[in-house]
Amino acid sequence: MPHQVSVSPSPKQVRLEPARPVGQHRGTKNAWKRREAGAAYVFLAPWFLGLIAITVGPIVASLYLSFTDYSLLEEAQWVGLDNYARMFTEDDRFLQSLKVTTIYVVVSVPMQLAFALLLALLLDRGLRGLTIYRSVYYLPSLLGGSVAIAILWRKIFGTDGLVNSVLLWFGIEGPGWVTDPDTALGTLILLHVWTFGAPMVIFLAGLRQIPQSYYEAASVDGATKLTQFRHITLPLLTPIIFFNLVLEIIKSFQSFTQSFIVSNGTGGPVDSTLFYTLYLYMKGFKNFEMGYAAAMAWVLLLIIAGLTGVNFLMSKYWVFYGDTK
């Protein structure tokens, strides 16, 4: 903490022992420490309560439930690993939901981040109207998660929706994008890519952190724009690409509203938009197979933890932390 240096006589003492009554000796230091800890726990009381009652407790309960058969009305029946076994051996819809979600994440996250990075690079420092562009591109990120936009999407890509009426100008008769199992997931991917504004803003902030002098030095040495991008911008931006990647993967694996609304709660047509969380919702809160839903939730947790872990392991090979680490 460098700023302690600037405080008068004995900064450390002042910090640790505020307003200490004069003339007290040993032991008081501990008393003050205890006072500070006591205060901290009071400030943290709501959070602690939430941690136990809303987070950790339910996680443990969820693990227990995942080994049972439970429907809210009857007592939970212990079934061991049955739920997990059923998921991977008997439940085709579960596997379908896993497949749909994986495709969704694998296709939409890289596309979204690529757009975000590209636009962030185009919105250079000093570009006129930068803040307006940034706002316009950012707006869809704020609205994209809403029911209203999902409804709009359903209508835009409907059989006689906006997209098809535009295509008709060119004499093309488009399919019913959301009702055709081949294209329905594509519309959801497009919706996700449309919300590239949030990672773009983070990229923009990251670009600002790169000292201008690096570029000046590079252009003195005759480096082209492309070389500068490859050897300055990209390496220095990798921590932020990594951050966005981790975050977006976690987030998009849990997407719910879009698939729920666009498929009107069914995951259709023919389960082509059956997201993992949508199926979990159906199992747990429509069929009230809560043990099974809890098991699905734990599998989701493991998948997300696993992906994040792999991400961190892989980061050693491509993320450049410069001299900060």
Added chain:
Amino acid sequence: MATQSNPRVPLLYRRRFSRGAKHLMLIGFGLVMLYPLLWMVSAAFKPEELIFREPGLWPSEVTLENFTEGWYSLKNSFGHYLWNSAVITALSVIANLVACSMAAYAFARLDFPFKKLWFALMLGSIMLPHHVTVVPQYIVFAKLEWINTIWPLILPKFLATDAFFIFLMVQFIRTLPRELDEAAAIDGAGYWRTYFRVIIPLCMPALATTGIFTFIWTWNDFFSQNLYLTKSDTLTASVALRQFLDGSGESSWGPMFAMSLISLAPIFGFFLAGQKYLIRGMATTGLK
């Protein structure tokens, strides 16, 4: 610039040209991005039968019928649902501001046993998928007979479970000079007074970011509200909107777009008013 020597002029023109092309591209792309939104706005004001016959933005005939029809086409008036959303959202904002700033102050400024462990747990809970906790939470809330009340939606916020905002505020408080706390302590201020009189006033930008994000996320939330609110009287705007897709609603696009537009208006308003804080908040949490 104007006094530059002859050979440089073509380069200057070229640069200006490429800059113009870039702006054209950015504007064009922006329009494509916004087209669905603009189209929804125009569709809300078009007579029903024109909505899909005219993909253009400018309506040849303007009407407010969609709004009057949509407002009353569900069981309660749409204003009722908007009010429910507003109550839940306002309480969530207050809850997050209070609970998260308290926790953040402790994490950023106070020393206590196992601080590192708690902090790590807090960070971990940001990444935790909501679904791992939702089944037992639902069971407990159901046993408490809290389904169709606002408690399942706001109680967790009063318990600082949106840890993302704790993190955001910790990051912010860490940038404030500690000398201010020390000066307050020398003047005899205790921890509460320091929190209220020093930290909170200086934290306004972070509080604004938290407030606006909480507003937008709660207003947009569908999963939890759809789960806990099932009786018509208790529905929020986002759950009620979904009912337009059920049964007869499927054909009434005009009213549906009109109500969608109304439900997005507050978000748009907050976006315009607070985009500085939104963008700054995104940037700081993203970078550190």
